[in-house]
Amino acid sequence: MVAGEGAESARKDAATAGPETDGAETGGAETSVRVAEAALREAVEVIFVGLGLTAEDAATVADALVEADLMGVSSHGVSNYIQLIYAPGIRAGRIEARPRLEVVRETPVSAVVDGGGGMGHVVGRFAMELAIRKASEVGIGAVAVLGSRHYGAAGHYSHMALAHDMIGLSLTNADKLVVPTHGSESRLGTNPIAVSIPAGDEAPFHLDMATSTVPLGKIMLARRAGQPIPHGWAADATGRSTTDAAAAFEAFRLLPLGGTYELGSHKGYGLAMLVDILSGLLSGAGVGAGGGLGNQVGHFFAAARLDCFRDPDEFKREMDEFLRQMRATPPIEGSGEEVIYAGVKEAAARADCAANGIPLHRDVVAYLDGLADELGSTAPRLGSA
């Protein structure tokens, strides 16, 4: 969408708007197929080459999208945004297929990158790699980004730090969809915060959270199912919390984490502002009234070397112990739930996908194969794999 066209256009374009998913988008067993990682990666790569990206950039995009699927964040994998944002955006010129990336300000610990309107995944990877390189050299690196586009799952970039024994941070602003506490109109994006921290034997800590209570996708699922939503997820057109999923979708007003003031929504609102300031203002991309999925998006990345602070092996041993302590918390009796932590589900999804392939809805496979046909791709079709 083009910023300024307002909620109506955004409603049409946006299928989901947060980094989380419960996998429901892939459908049930009868509508879901499993696709091998390598085949999916190749198919997506070929599609983006067909759309005009260099082979290297297409591989970067495919990597980011398939990684999201591998980690169970299917809302930000190959399923939604190729169709809704990336392919139409590149074709309409809202996203530059061959962007000129530029470092417009730099110190040994920091940089500002202008993404030249390119795919957010290409820009994001460039900027996060720059942050990691700076951290390799001086211990910490922080990079603010302007002139980018939708970059997929925030956690993809923070996750890149883990292999370097670094802590990774990734933030992005986004389309206006979240109301400030006590407000009646959307003023902020779902503005996710992603942090990844290395562990030893345990699944690394990997937090990738929208600063709204839920992403828009959850409202859409409830609406389709004709089910009510809990108070604290979204507001109606007056700004008041509603349990009516259809009214909530129509209003396009998510509530900040906390939901209501009584339950701390001013904290979710504060975190959303923080993300917008670091991503939008520190970079010069613009915040608040700016943003827009097909328009200016800003990001913020940082990496910090563990050995600035601790011996990495010692740190990871203590991380393991801490993570095990959390998981060993006795669950609420009779709840049937277990205590996990951010990163456990992602690690389990990765193991499952490696063993059984990546679950995709048949419609997604059909769309990707159709797009490959259109673009005259020579790669094998996923539907026939």
Place this chain on the structure above:
Amino acid sequence: MVAGEGAESARKDAATAGPETDGAETGGAETSVRVAEAALREAVEVIFVGLGLTAEDAATVADALVEADLMGVSSHGVSNYIQLIYAPGIRAGRIEARPRLEVVRETPVSAVVDGGGGMGHVVGRFAMELAIRKASEVGIGAVAVLGSRHYGAAGHYSHMALAHDMIGLSLTNADKLVVPTHGSESRLGTNPIAVSIPAGDEAPFHLDMATSTVPLGKIMLARRAGQPIPHGWAADATGRSTTDAAAAFEAFRLLPLGGTYELGSHKGYGLAMLVDILSGLLSGAGVGAGGGLGNQVGHFFAAARLDCFRDPDEFKREMDEFLRQMRATPPIEGSGEEVIYAGVKEAAARADCAANGIPLHRDVVAYLDGLADELGSTAPRLGSA
């Protein structure tokens, strides 16, 4: 308290446990008096000299405590913790009056500080000043701290960055008081996150939030008033959300921001873990099973120079515009509320205190004057001011 003594001891010691307050602790007009800032600062300073601190360290502590009161965070000002933690802690030797602060690991961008068991305010100031000095020199500075004690309001330290045209971050772990999502026992502290970001003419952005839905103080206020609490604030002894304030206080189990899984408590839980990892593990202070108000506490501080990323004046102009945009959000009709942002209340409290003095409960004034008597202080008594 000494770690390991469990909830019973913590319940006795802890009056409030989060950085927020609605000012209710100062009581109504009939029990509240206004004390001039300078008089309060001198009285507190003299008390801490009487307890054995150097004049410089006593001034640092007085500064931190009075600043909290000036910003309306009276829960972390002079009212609660001098009586509950600091004075008894120093007298019992759990807090070192004359600590040896040591930088145990250092790079141009980072450091680890061992606080030697000293007052958290002294250790915190030392570490945040070190982060600011590093940021002055190389753009960004990050300092992890072990061997510290309760440091008061987290926001006091992030706020120090503002005068240097820097963004400030301050985190601390704390006594076990918060249950992981789906868990039935407290495993994490209220682990606050404080971030301060400069603005131009508008009140700077200043977020100082516990990662629990509410601090313990709010449970205690409801309990005293015999009122129910909302679901999502705290759990009973089984770990289930309760509306019974007395049961909640007895159980000593706060819920993470979000309250319930359905409303995103896994995000609050994730943020609390993040704070514990950065404050406790990155420093070597210990997390999870460790902590304890009178025992090991870890902090994490960072400062980043605005001009690493933007021209500071340009940034501040855009901050002002953004902050005004947020405040201009139409409020929910008929709610009687206005839309503000993190930092507005603090700026208003500061202006009010400057004009009218700092509001204190008469009991607090009596306690401080009594302590001054005990310590043979020659400063004028607050009650006679």
